[in-house]
Amino acid sequence: KLSNKIAQDGRPHVLTEEGLAKLVVQDAESYQRILNALDRAEAVQGIRAGLKSMKHGTGRSARKVFTDLRRKHKIPRDA
Numbered sequence: 373k374l375s376n377k378i379a380q381d382g383r384p385h386v387l388t389e390e391g392l393a394k395l396v397v398q399d400a401e402s403y404q405r406i407l408n409a410l411d412r413a414e415a416v417q418g419i420r421a422g423l424k425s426m427k428h429g430t431g432r433s434a435r436k437v438f439t440d441l442r443r444k445h446k447i448p449r450d451a
Contacts, residue, residue, distance in 0.1 A: 374397065378397060378398060378399050379399055382399060382401075382402060383398075384396050384397065384398035384402065385397050385398070
């Protein structure tokens with residue numbers, strides 16, 4: 373019954389135990405939308421942090437990052 377109700381209305385349902393919220397049940401499509409929104413929010417947060425870092429001159433250039441990675445992993449420059 374609960375599965376059909378969730379599929380119909382698309383809203384999450386809170387299951388309680390002794391009057392306290394214990395579990396939230398929702399359809400897979402809604403859950404995936406939440407995960408996608410979280411991914412986007414984390415990406416935006418990372419971009420903002422990078423822009424702030426560059427604005428304050430605390431970031432590293434891509435050239436420096438790639439040079440350090442090549443050195444760390446012993447990758448020749450022409451590879």
